[in-house]
Structures are given as C-alpha cells and as structure tokens.
Amino acid sequence: MDTNSWRTAITATLHCLTGCAVGEVLGMVLATWWGWGNAASIALAIGLAFFFGYLLTFTGVRRSGADVRTAVRAAVAADTVSILVMELVDNGFVLAVPGAIDAMLTDALFWVSLGASLAIAFVVTVPVNRWMIARGLGHAAVHHLHAGHAAHEGHAAHEGHAGHETHMHH
Template sequence: MSEHLHDASWRTAITATLHCLAGCAIGEVLGMVIGTAFGWGNAATVVLSIALAFLFGYSLTMRPVLRAGVALGAAIPIAFAADTVSIAVMEVIDNAFVLIIPGAMNAGLSSALFWGSLVTSLALAFVVTVPVNRWMIGRDKGHAVVHGFHQHTDL
C-alpha cells in the first residue's frame, strides 16, 4: 500500500471543498446575476456562470501559490491540476439543480425563488463534492497539489 503525502480526512476534504466553493460561488452568483439582469437566455447565463466559476475558482487557488513565490506560468497548471475536477463537479450539480427548478432561471433578482434555488444548488454541490475531494486528496490529486502552498489561516 502506498503512503499518501496528504491527510485525506473528512476535515481536509471539507476545507478543500469550502475553498473551491468560494470561487465557484462568486463566479456562479455573478454569472447568474449578470445573465438575469440583462435578460439573457438560460444557455448564455449558464455558460457565463460556469466560465466565471472556473475563473474565480482558479484565481483563488493561485493566490497562495503566487504568494509562495511560484511564477504565474507555473501557478496556472498547478491551479488547473488542483481544482478542475472539483469545480467541474460543483458546476454540473449546481447548474443542473437550478435548471430543474421550475421558474428559477426566469425569476427576477428580487425573487426568493431565484436566490433560494441558487443557494440550495451551491449547498448541494458542496455536499456532493466533499467525498470527491476526499478521494482525490487521498491519492495526492486535486487540492493535495496546492496543500503545501496554503497557510492554515487561508481559506
């Protein structure tokens, strides 16, 4: 049995998933708000939300890596290796949830249905992604790639 370099505890997986969720939530909420405010269709809004979720997710992952002195060109592939699977799982779950809730995508920004479905979708995505991250960390993949760059005070 190979020795894993990183703790694959539930606590570590939850911390990694919260880190990923922060970036995803910023991008997802911003994309949904922009798409809804401009009256875009569901497809355009979802594509923007996904693109922004990946952008913000990777950006938050790269912060501690860049602070550790890693060059931008080297930090980008580290972020991709660390968060691509986690962000992808979150995006599939949260967008699918919002799309299946009747009227959620067409509800206005002042609607409880819009915000309730968005918050619920992110919570569901978190719950589904935690075991994925735990499995990946236990195999020195995903968040384990950047674990050494994080200060324990960073999210």
C-alpha cells in the first residue's frame, strides 16, 4: 500500500476541510446577521466553502511560482470534487440531525453537529481524494505544480512531491 498517496489525500482533505469549515461558520454568521432562512443560509455556506477551499489551494500554488491562470485551474481541478463530496455529506448530516439546521451559533448543537458533520465528511472524502490522486487527478495536479514539472504528465501519479523544493518558473 502506498502510504504517500494516503498522506497526500489526508493533507488535501484537511486543506479542503479548513476551507469548508471557514465557509460554513462564516455563512452561518452572515446568514444569521442578515436574517436569512435555512435554504439561503445553506447556499451561502456552500458558496463560501467552495470559495475558501479554492482560495487555500490557489494561494499555495501561487506561492510555488505559478501564474494566476495556472493557479485557478489547479485549484478548481484539485478541489471541486473534494469540496462537493464534503459539502454533500456535511449538509446532509446537518439536515438529518433533528434541530441542527435551526441551531444558532450560541447553541452547543450547532458546534457539535458542525464538528461531527465535518469529521464524517473528512472520513468520506479522504478515500475519494486518494482515488483521484492515484489517477493523477485532483490534488495530484497541485503536487505536480509544487514539484515544478509540468512537462511530463505521467509523473503526477507518483505523489509525495511535497518535500521537493523546486518550483515552476514562467
């Protein structure tokens, strides 16, 4: 079993989880502040989860020397499926727990259900990310850029490039 691909999948999923958590909490804060209903609150939280998930990857790729266009493409390729799976599981869980959707930021139920839903989403999303990475998809593209070689595509399947210090130059 390739432990590197599992490590890469876990790192990628934690990255995603961070963006999703920030988006969920900020969405709840804003929706409560603006007096929005549940459907609008969920839509805002999902939109912000995608935004912050993409932003974290985009920032990392930009830091490694990629141009804006390449960084945007890498973030979308790396995170779309991951965030989608995470948000489906996360919001599905919150909708399934009685009262969780109506819990406010001051309610323990909000934080408990958010924590539990993100934990479950993490467990579900790691194997999805690993499957994609093993096929040179998703976060393999980001590690491909971090490794600083865009020339030969087949190398993306050999993840574990996180330790490389070379960067892509334009």
